[in-house]
Amino acid sequence: MTENSIEIDNLTFTYERGPLALQGVTLNVERGEIVGVLGSNGSGKTTLCFHLNGIIPTVYAGTEKGSITMCGLDPWDTPIIDLSQKASMVLQDPETQFTTTDVSSELYFGPSNLGVEKEEIFRRAEWAAGVCGIAGLEERKPQELSGGQKQRVALAAGLTMLPEVLILDEPTSQLDPVGTTEVFDVVHELANSKDMTIVITSHKTDEVARLANKVLVLNKGEMIAYGTPKEVFSQAELLNEVGVNPPSSASLAVALSKKIPGFEAKYARAGIPITVDECFKLLKQLLDEGFIKIEWQEPTRPQEVKISPVLELENVTFTYPARIPVTALRDVSLTINKGEYVAIIGQNGSGKTTLVKHFLGLLEATEGIVKVDGEDVSELTIGSIAKSIALILQNPDYQLFSISVQKELEFGLRNLGLPEEEISQRVDAALNEVGLEEVRDIFPFRLSFGDRRKVAAAAGIAMDPEILILDEPTTAQDYIGRHVLCQIASRMRDQGKTIVMISHDMDLVAQYADRLIVMAEGRIIADGPKREVFDMKDELEQAFLKPPQITQLSQLLRDYGIKENLVTVEEMEKCLKAGGGR
Amino acid sequence: MAFEYVKKDTPLDRMNPLVKLLYMALALLLVVQCTRIDTISILLIWIIIATVWWIVGKVELKSLGFLIKLLSFLFVFLFIVQGLTYRFGDQTIILKLFDFPVGGGASNYGEMTVGGVMFGLVIALRVIAVVMVIPIFTMTSPMSKISSSLARMRVPQKVIFMFITAMRFVPLVQESMDNIIEAQKIRGFDLDSAGIYQKLRRAYIPIITPLLLLMFRRAMDLEVAINARAFGAKKDRTDVEDISFKARDYIGILIIFSTFLFCIYLLYFDPTLITWNLLVMLVTSISSGIGGALYAIGITDLITNINSVLLSIPLLDIIGGFFNQNLLTGYGAIIAILLIGYIIYRLIRRRTRKKKRVKK
Numbered sequence: 001m002t003e004n005s006i007e008i009d010n011l012t013f014t015y016e017r018g019p020l021a022l023q024g025v026t027l028n029v030e031r032g033e034i035v036g037v038l039g040s041n042g043s044g045k046t047t048l049c050f051h052l053n054g055i056i057p058t059v060y061a062g063t064e065k066g067s068i069t070m071c072g073l074d075p076w077d078t079p080i081i082d083l084s085q086k087a088s089m090v091l092q093d094p095e096t097q098f099t100t101t102d103v104s105s106e107l108y109f110g111p112s113n114l115g116v117e118k119e120e121i122f123r124r125a126e127w128a129a130g131v132c133g134i135a136g137l138e139e140r141k142p143q144e145l146s147g148g149q150k151q152r153v154a155l156a157a158g159l160t161m162l163p164e165v166l167i168l169d170e171p172t173s174q175l176d177p178v179g180t181t182e183v184f185d186v187v188h189e190l191a192n193s194k195d196m197t198i199v200i201t202s203h204k205t206d207e208v209a210r211l212a213n214k215v216l217v218l219n220k221g222e223m224i225a226y227g228t229p230k231e232v233f234s235q236a237e238l239l240n241e242v243g244v245n246p247p248s249s250a251s252l253a254v255a256l257s258k259k260i261p262g263f264e265a266k267y268a269r270a271g272i273p274i275t276v277d278e279c280f281k282l283l284k285q286l287l288d289e290g291f292i293k294i295e296w297q298e299p300t301r302p303q304e305v306k307i308s309p310v311l312e313l314e315n316v317t318f319t320y321p322a323r324i325p326v327t328a329l330r331d332v333s334l335t336i337n338k339g340e341y342v343a344i345i346g347q348n349g350s351g352k353t354t355l356v357k358h359f360l361g362l363l364e365a366t367e368g369i370v371k372v373d374g375e376d377v378s379e380l381t382i383g384s385i386a387k388s389i390a391l392i393l394q395n396p397d398y399q400l401f402s403i404s405v406q407k408e409l410e411f412g413l414r415n416l417g418l419p420e421e422e423i424s425q426r427v428d429a430a431l432n433e434v435g436l437e438e439v440r441d442i443f444p445f446r447l448s449f450g451d452r453r454k455v456a457a458a459a460g461i462a463m464d465p466e467i468l469i470l471d472e473p474t475t476a477q478d479y480i481g482r483h484v485l486c487q488i489a490s491r492m493r494d495q496g497k498t499i500v501m502i503s504h505d506m507d508l509v510a511q512y513a514d515r516l517i518v519m520a521e522g523r524i525i526a527d528g529p530k531r532e533v534f535d536m537k538d539e540l541e542q543a544f545l546k547p548p549q550i551t552q553l554s555q556l557l558r559d560y561g562i563k564e565n566l567v568t569v570e571e572m573e574k575c576l577k578a579g580g581g582r
Numbered sequence: 583m584a585f586e587y588v589k590k591d592t593p594l595d596r597m598n599p600l601v602k603l604l605y606m607a608l609a610l611l612l613v614v615q616c617t618r619i620d621t622i623s624i625l626l627i628w629i630i631i632a633t634v635w636w637i638v639g640k641v642e643l644k645s646l647g648f649l650i651k652l653l654s655f656l657f658v659f660l661f662i663v664q665g666l667t668y669r670f671g672d673q674t675i676i677l678k679l680f681d682f683p684v685g686g687g688a689s690n691y692g693e694m695t696v697g698g699v700m701f702g703l704v705i706a707l708r709v710i711a712v713v714m715v716i717p718i719f720t721m722t723s724p725m726s727k728i729s730s731s732l733a734r735m736r737v738p739q740k741v742i743f744m745f746i747t748a749m750r751f752v753p754l755v756q757e758s759m760d761n762i763i764e765a766q767k768i769r770g771f772d773l774d775s776a777g778i779y780q781k782l783r784r785a786y787i788p789i790i791t792p793l794l795l796l797m798f799r800r801a802m803d804l805e806v807a808i809n810a811r812a813f814g815a816k817k818d819r820t821d822v823e824d825i826s827f828k829a830r831d832y833i834g835i836l837i838i839f840s841t842f843l844f845c846i847y848l849l850y851f852d853p854t855l856i857t858w859n860l861l862v863m864l865v866t867s868i869s870s871g872i873g874g875a876l877y878a879i880g881i882t883d884l885i886t887n888i889n890s891v892l893l894s895i896p897l898l899d900i901i902g903g904f905f906n907q908n909l910l911t912g913y914g915a916i917i918a919i920l921l922i923g924y925i926i927y928r929l930i931r932r933r934t935r936k937k938k939r940v941k942k
Contacts, residue, residue, distance in 0.1 A: 055806050081815040089810035096800045097807035099743075101587075101750055105726040108822045115816035122822075139589060143753050161811065360768050386770040397799070398758070399765035401791035411788065415770030445795055459769065 005031045005165050005197040006052065010066035013047060013056070013221075021047040021062070023221040029199070029214070031164075034191045036208035036229070037201040039218035040243030040478040041450045045201040046092070048218070049167045051075060052199060054083035071164050085114055088163035092170045094150035095142075103129075103145075103153055104138040110161040121160070128156040131186050133179075144324075147174040148348030155183065159190070166190070168200040172207070173475060176347045176504045178544035180204055184211050203478055206549060209233060209247045209274040217244055230271035245479040248507070248549040249279035251569045260292060260578045276549050280556045283576075287560055293579040294561040299571045302341070302514035302529075309374070310467060310498050311336040311359055316368035318354060328354040330522040331368075338466075341489070341499045343513035343530075345506075347544040351522040352502045356469050359500075361385050373466075387416060390460035391469045392485070396452040400444040405436060405455050408444055409462045416463070430462035433488060450481040457485060467498045474505040486512045506548040510534070510567035518543050531565040586753070587724050594639035598825055599723040599731045601834040605635075608842045609715040613708045615849060619670075619700050624848050625707040631841050632714045639722045649713055657706045664702035665694035673697060725749060730823040739814060747804065755797065762792050 006029040013022040022044045029035050037045050050056040051068055058080040068075060071086045088110065091097045100106045107125040116124075129135045132152045142150065151174050158166060168187070172180040184207040190196045191213075202208055208215060208229070215232040217224040219242035225232045233239070236246045236254035246254075253272050257264035266286060273279035286292045311334070318329040328351045336342055344352045357363040358370045361382045370377040372385060393399065402408040409430055413423045431437045434454040439447060444455050460468065473485040482505065489499045490512060503509050509516065509530070516533040518526035518540065526539040534540070534547040535555070547555070547565070554566040566572050589595065594602075609628070616625055636646070669689045673696075682691040725746055732742045766788050877883075 050806075053810055055809055059805055059809060080809050081812060084809060084812035085815055088812070091803065091807055091810065093803060095754075096803035097810075098750065099804065099808055099811070099813075100746060101725040105724075105822070108726070109813075110811040112820045112822060113812040113815050115818055115820055118820055118822060121820060141586070141753070142750075143757055157811070167810075357764075362764055362767065381772065382767045383770045383772040386768050389768075391768050393765055395761075397796050398761045398792060399769065399788075401788045401795075411771075412769035415772070463770070 003031050004028045004069075005033075005071055006199070007069040008051075008066070009068070011051070011068055012065040013051070013062055014064075015047075015060065015062040018062070021221050022051075024066075025218075025221075025223050026066075027216060027223070027226055029197055031197055032191055032195040033213040034187065034198045034200065034211060036212035036215045037199060037218065038203075038205060038208065038215060038239075038244045039201075039224075040480055042220070042448055043218040043242070044221040045218055046169055047221075049089060049169050049199065049201065052165065052167050053087040053089045054078065054080035055089070085161075086163060087165040087167060088158045088161040089167040090154050090158040090169065090171055092173065094147065094154045094174065097154050097157075098142040098150065101141060102138070103134065103140050103142075106153055106157050107138075107160050110157055114161065124160045124162065125156075128159040131159065131189075132156040133182060146349040148176065148179055151175060152179075152183070155186075162194070163196070165197045165199065168198065170201055170203070172202060172204060174348065176544045177506060177546045179348070180207055181546075187211065203245075203474075205233075205245055206247045206275075209250070217242065219243070228271075229274055233274050234272040243478050243480040245507075247274050248569050249273045249275060249553070252279065252550070252553075252572055253282070255569060255573045256292075256576060259573065260576075263292075266291065276552045276556070279549075279553055283553075283557065284560075287579075290579045292576055294557070294575050295577050296561055296563050297571070297574045299531075299564070299566060303339070305337045305339045308338045309335045310338045310372065311500070312369075312371040312374075313355075313358065314369045314371075316358060316365045316370060318358070318363060319366050320354075328522050329358075329365075332522070332524055333368075334517065334524060334527070336498060336500065338498055339493065339496055341493050341501070341512060341514045342517060343501045343503060343509040343515070344517045344519060345502075345504060345509055345543070345545060346519035347504070350519040350543065352519055353471060354522075355519070356391065356471065356500065356502060359385075359467075359469070360389055360391055383415065386412070386463065388465055389467045389469065390463050390465035391471060392453075392457045392460045392473075394472045394475045396449075396456035397445075399456055399459070400452060403443060404441045405431070405444055405447075405458075406440045408455055409459050412459055412463050426462045426464060430458040433461055433491075434458045434484070450477060453477065453481065454484070457488060461488065461492070465497070467500065468492055470499070470501045470503075472502055472504075474503055474508060482508055504545070506546060506551075510548045510551060518545065520544075530567065534565045534567075587721060589724070590640045590722070592638060592640050592722065593830055594635070594718065594722040596828075596830065597722070597834050598827060598831045599719065599728045600735070600825075601831050601838070602719040602723060603731075604835065605838050606712075606715050606719055608838060609712050612842060612845055612849075613711050615846075616704070616708060616711075619697065619704055621849060622700070622704050622707060624845050625704070625711050627848070628711050628841070628845055629707065629714060632711070632718070635718050636714075639718055641717050641721050645717055645721065646714070649717070650710075653706075653709060653713070656709070657702075660705050661699055661702040662694075664705065665698035666691050668695070668698035668701045670697055670701075724823075727823045727825060730821045730825045733819065733821060734825060739819065743808070743813070751797075751800075754800070755793070758796055759789070759793055762789050762796075765792075 006027070008025055008027050011022055011025045012020075014020050025044075025048065027035075037048060039045050047056070050060060052070055052075075054070075054075045056062065057064070057076060064076070070083060073083055073086065075083055098106060100109055104125065107128060108121050111121045111124060126135075129138065132155050134149060134152045134156055137145065137149065137153075140149075145153065151171065155168070155171055158168070166187075171187075172183050175183060187198055187200060188211045191198050200208070200212070212229055214227065215229050216226045217232060217239060224238065224242055225235060233246045233250040234254065236251050239246050240251075245251075250272050253263075253267060263286075267273060267282055270278075270282075273282050283292070287294065313332050313334040316329055316332045317327065320326045320328055332351075332355065334355075344355065346352055354363065358365055359372060359377070361377045361380060364378055372380070373388065377385065400408055402411060406427060409427045410423055413426060418426075428437075431440055434457055436451065436454055436458060439451070444452055447455065468489055470485060470489060474482045477485070486501070486508060489501065493499050499513075501509070501513060513530060516526070516528065516530045517524055518533060518536075520539075520543040525542060526533050526536050534551045540547065546552075548567065550569060550572050551565050551567055554562045554564070554572065562575060566575070609632075612628060613625075615621075636643070683689070684691055729742045729746055732745070733739070771788060
């Protein structure tokens with residue numbers, strides 16, 4: 001008989017002096033199930049997680065209605081120390097949950113607290129390190145690890161507690177596509193072999209669709225949908241409305257069933273396709289039957305760019321001086337022309353951010369020359385480079401300090417020494433661009449993370465740069481948030497500016513960028529128009545990347561008349577028409 | 583970071599942290615009792631023995647240099663203040679800076695005496711004697727072992743955790759600070775070219791504000807993180823590290839105690855002045871050697887002349903006979919000239935440093 005690990009009945013929660021965070025949430029989770037929790041930023045995902053292991057009400061206070069039972073315990077009556085033995089949680093930010101000073105003691109921390117026997121602790125730590133792919137890093141200190149490695153350590157540290165319920169809050173936000181798949185496979189394996197119940201929040205719907213037993217969608221604290229992945233993702237339009245991006249396969253199926261009468265009935269029995277394989281099988285069958293046909297539609301081509309280099313690297317090598325010197329760039333040569341939309345992709349620690357910092361003069365090349373607008377960067381002051389290049393950082397909290405949003409934007413402009421009139425004009429324009437006019441007098445730290453990020457972006461745009469660099473627009477951003485940033489960039493490109501984006505979100509890169517630069521181990525291993533780069537299987541594999549779902553699908557359908565790699569659902573949808581056959 | 587543990591696999595590495603803690607405690611105990619100038623010899627012995635520990639533990643000498651650099655301002659301050667105000671011991675005047683009679687002319691705080699400078703040296707050595715022992719503890723003991731041994735001593739879990747968190751936050755603050763400075767630089771905020779006054783008044787706000795806000799947030803997250811991992815669930819945490827006392831720990835204790843007792847013996851029962859006398863001899867020979875050499879190449883004459891020239895400038899004379907010493911003629915001038923030379927050198931270096939252009 002299966003028992004319920006989690007029972008939540010009509011849960012409503014309001015933070016003390018804060019907003020309503022959850023509203024009428026009801027769900028039951030069976031032991032050994034994987035539940036994927038989806039939703040945009042501020043939809044209550046993290047609040048739900050906090051409920052499950054007693055962080056609410058112990059750490060954060062608020063008023064609650066309804067009931068919640070975790071493994072037979074009520075968080076409101078049970079001390080957190082009892083609850084935390086049943087449920088272990090891995091937090092969003094891998095940086096802050098590092099409680100000790102090296103990896104191995106981090107892995108021992110949880111079980112030691114539980115008073116587990118010493119030999120058993122060692123066994124678990126070894127097992128968890130192996131499973132999470134961090135074996136060999138045991139003696140490293142947190143500052144010697146990359147963001148992705150820290151996230152794996154955090155997951156391993158949660159695993160060593162061998163809880164009945166494992167709660168993962170965005171466990172893969174800083175991992176590359178292959179790393180993400182690995183982590184999800186680990187999670188799947190745990191649920192099967194150890195009968196662990198797993199609650200996982202994520203923006204990576206592809207992976208959730210592949211492995212979760214149940215999917216819960218939240219919007220502003222309310223339950224929008226709850227059910228098996230196929231049930232949930234068949235409501236693609238509803239999900240899009242609440243800022244959840246269904247897997248491309250599901251979106252495609254939904255789009256086609258609107259366009260082609262009778263299409264929906266074809267997959268009604270097996271459920272909506274949510275993986276590339278399922279989608280390909282369905283399309284293949286329908287194409288063979290003649291129910292649909294492919295009419296090749298040329299995807300829109302990016303505007304031709306003239307050759308007028310604005311950013312140039314010539315044989316640049318860079319080594320970080322440290323206890324163990326790390327060579328982050330090896331003999332990199334690159335030219336970016338005015339008006340290009342370039343994406344730099346690659347695994348964590350492949351040198352993407354290091355490369356970009358060279359353009360800004362924050363790092364000086366150990367060997368080689370870096371040029372901006374034809375001028376050698378090593379001869380320029382950082383302040384004057386800032387006039388032509390703006391970098392929008394991953395974490396806006398590193399730069400926000402002013403008492404109001406408006407003052408925040410003015411800061412950079414005053415550094416440039418502009419006249420007052422021009423400052424206020426540019427501030428207005430930038431606030432308008434990101435849509436934050438209403439909050440111009442508010443203290444930035446009171447805004448949500450997504451809005452803080454927009455403030456940081458506006459501060460960059462206000463500088464009116466010729467070149468805009470986006471560093472990982474996906475970090476801690478939901479589906480809508482990341483698109484907002486990229487759309488701003490797109491508009492700026494239309495005004496003739498140059499855009500450089502660093503990311504490992506393949507969907508985003510495929511949709512917006514024109515040219516892809518693939519990096520691995522400090523080298524550029526591929527560089528070209530996006531549709532061509534997605535065909536370079538070996539190089540992508542070497543960089544731990546996977547093409548987006550739609551591109552994979554178009555590669556599989558090459559024999560049926562899809563001539564080139566397609567990157568968006570719309571492009572694919574245009575090519576598929578109702579067939580004349582039966 | 584300068585004082586973090588790095589695994590080196592030396593005998594000190596494997597030694598129980600409690601032994602090293604004991605070492606620190608004894609260093610403090612000894613130093614508290616070394617207050618007179620003639621205890622300088624005992625302090626020196628202690629420091630020499632501590633150096634042996636450094637060598638055995640393969641602690642980088644670089645970190646000692648870092649310590650000295652950190653404390654150098656304090657030392658200079660000590661030498662000057664003690665030199666001017668301490669009125670015991672050798673009253674020979676090295677340098678007369680100005681006139682500041684106190685106690686109805688009984689002593690003049692404008693005069694630097696040998697005894698005063700010596701006393702400044704004693705205080706500096708006392709500081710060094712304690713500070714030198716700290717890296718032996720922090721740089722050779724892994725945090726996990728420290729916490730286990732503290733737990734063994736029945737220190738409450740929460741106190742230990744506070745200690746570990748403090749150690750964890752130091753590099754975190756450093757890292758965040760670097761990131762923030764970088765983030766502000768790319769917004770055209772140029773910290774390097776701002777003057778000191780400007781830096782203090784205005785420039786640090788864009789750096790300190792985000793740092794504080796970030797750290798508050800981090801602290802909050804940390805609370806969530808330790809709760810999520812059952813901190814404090816069981817009264818008895820499992821100690822992963824083996825911290826039982828081994829032969830080498832007993833040997834360590836033996837060495838520490840014998841050193842300590844030897845120093846105490848010197849201090850209270852037989853205040854031999856062997857090292858003291860040696861030191862005096864050394865200082866005398868060096869100064870007479872330099873003096874002789876300077877005289878031989880005619881620098882002393884030159885300085886005397888410079889001195890008289892300087893004295894003939896009316897304004898300088900008014901300041902209080904800056905260059906008017908009776909003993910060690912002209913050494914004040916040497917120091918002053920060196921100082922002026924150094925300042926000029928720094929100015930020239932600043933001017934000739936690679937100048938960055940401003941982009942058109």
